[in-house]
């Protein structure tokens with residue numbers, strides 16, 4: 001059948017409409033081209049005005065008068081100088097044009113390589129998030145990854161995932177640590193090893209959020225931290241992990257950092273601390289940091305099993321009762337500490353019964369710092385003598401009420417030789433240096449909340465106070481000031497925190513002792529505690 005031509009009026013009308021549209025579009029394009037600079041400047045002026053309004057709103061009321069005065073002075077100066085208004089107009093237009101220029105459009109959606117990564121990740125998760133009898137599986141081979149990842153993912157400049165949110169089926173056993181660990185393992189491996197990942201399981205909405213954590217800064221060194229009596233800074237952690245911040249000197253600048261605060265004394269629920277790590281992980285450094293903080297208002301007694309003399313700089317200082325490296329000295333010192341704990345307990349008890357305040361001589365906190373006591377335990381066993389750890393029973397058991405704090409540091413391979421009392425009463429825990437998930441769990445009592453990395457700087461690790469959450473930790477750099485490898489800035493920082501020399505040492509010309517010296521024993525014997533004990 002022959003095609004009937006359209007009525008003339010219709011065909012010619014549509015042609016003219018089309019032509020009209022084209023003319024209008026061309027005119028609009030030309031107008032946009034001509035007016036483009038004007039549009040840019042207008043947009044820039046709008047943005048500048050918005051920024052000005054915001055700045056004005058952010059200016060405190062009492063400073064607004066000053067700002068107005070400054071602006072008026074500027075306007076007057078510009079008005080008075082030759083060509084001032086013209087130059088000001090040109091500058092404002094220039095600034096507006098710069099501000100209003102079109103930016104490169106923000107890229108949305110993943111590129112090809114990123115899509116391939118997300119798809120690979122999805123495929124790897126299929127065995128974990130699917131069940132054969134699921135009629136509408138969220139995860140299936142060749143399935144839709146966008147349904148489970150949505151748009152909640154981010155990549156870094158190298159195309160590696162830094163954030164990923166996964167929606168998983170409700171039947172996945174997200175309460176089972178092993179099932180979780182398997183999924184975390186897959187995500188960790190497929191997203192790139194060597195970085196620290198944090199996994200947040202939202203069991204209510206069946207969502208898992210994986211984020212890559214930036215390394216904690218290592219630039220905070222020993223200094224006087226702003227803490228209340230009975231509070232000790234173990235190190236610094238992620239900003240969102242703790243509520244509190246303290247001002248710190250970080251290199252040359254001051255800033256607020258998020259500390260891990262450990263409370264000791266009668267109100268503490270974790271009055272004693274255990275530090276574990278492999279050799280060189282920084283446990284001695286943490287001990288030094290604790291000793292310097294404790295010496296602010298307490299007495300310190302150090303027993304060093306390693307015998308490397310790394311606490312020698314403390315010897316003879318005010319408040320340092322002893323620095324013992326040998327077995328005999330350690331036994332004598334710890335025996336004194338046990339008696340002292342008993343004496344404090346009895347004195348506190350008597351005062352309470354008589355309705356008196358606590359006597360002054362039991363108020364000063366006493367810290368027992370034992371670095372590698374397992375070594376001394378071996379020596380004692382070989383010598384047929386008492387293990388020094390056995391003398392810790394009383395301070396561990398009653399230290400909380402008597403103001404005695406025990407800190408024990410040992411290496412992973414020696415943790416077995418820690419006594420039951422040490423393991424039971426050290427409820428504050430720190431793991432430093434590279435450690436496997438199992439090693440971290442063995443010390444903290446729960447798996448780490450992030451994936452431990454193999455390559456960590458000394459002083460980096462995890463901490464857990466009692467049954468609290470596991471926190472990442474970076475210990476402030478507190479090197480031995482007498483170590484030739486210590487930088488001048490760090491040496492000075494540590495020396496600045498050291499209390500003055502005790503009178504007995506001041507009389508002598510030598511400033512330091514590296515071994516258990518008679519000075520310390522004298523000091524112990526001279527204390528009223530021993531006299532009574």
Ligand SMILES: Nc1ncnc2c1ncn2[C@@H]1O[C@H](COP(=O)(O)OP(=O)(O)OP(=O)(O)O)[C@@H](O)[C@H]1O
Nearest residue numbers: 278279280281282283284285458459475476477479
């Ligand atoms: N928090 C830290 N910041 C900077 N450097 C640190 C930190 N902790 C430790 N170091 C450095 O790492 C090295 C080993 O530290 P440290 O002696 O404290 O470890 P350790 O676990 O006691 O090892 P070892 O048992 O072998 O003595 C030292 O050179 C020390 O200065």
